[in-house]
Amino acid sequence: MGSTRKAQKPPPGIVFIEDYEENGxxxxxxxxxxxxxxxxxxxxxxxxxxxxxxxxxxxRVAARIDAIDAWIAGLEKAAQQRVEHAMRAAEPRRPRIRAAA
Known part of the structure; x- marks a missing residue:
């Protein structure tokens, strides 16, 4: 006989890695x-x-929804705080000197 074990629903405020589905x-x-x-x-x-x-x-691996939201907010904050590095001006190209044949 096959087991028709139902996937357990996560507790409130907690999620598993995969989505929880019920009735498809x-x-x-x-x-x-x-x-x-x-x-x-x-x-x-x-x-x-x-x-x-x-x-x-x-x-099962679980996480608090608040922890996920805080992690995403941290990424957003870090992206907003990135400092543009000062770039030096482009240098003129030096002509290539070819050896005489």
């Missing part, structure tokens, strides 16, 4: 969807120590 409709967007990436990309980020802070909730 997306009910709660997961971590990956909130970041605009695929779940496999998020797993790679997590292995590399990138992305919002997560924790294990049973056998």
């Amino acid at each position: 409709e997306v009910q709660i967007l997961g971590i990956a969807s909130r970041l605009g990436i695929t779940p496999s990309t998020y797993r790679k980020w997590r292995m590399a120590g990138k992305g919002p802070q997560t924790f294990d909730l049973g056998k």
Whole structure:
């Protein structure tokens, strides 16, 4: 007999990596969807120590929605604070001197 185990819904304020679906409709967007990436990309980020802070909730990876929003806000703030580096003026090209044949 096959098991028809229903996917567990995340607690309020917490999301899993994947979207939570019920009756074929997306009910709660997961971590990956909130970041605009695929779940496999998020797993790679997590292995590399990138992305919002997560924790294990049973056998699933979970994150607080507030932590995801704060991480995105931090990226936005960092992008706004980037300082344009002063560029020096372009130097004139030197003509190439070819050896006489």
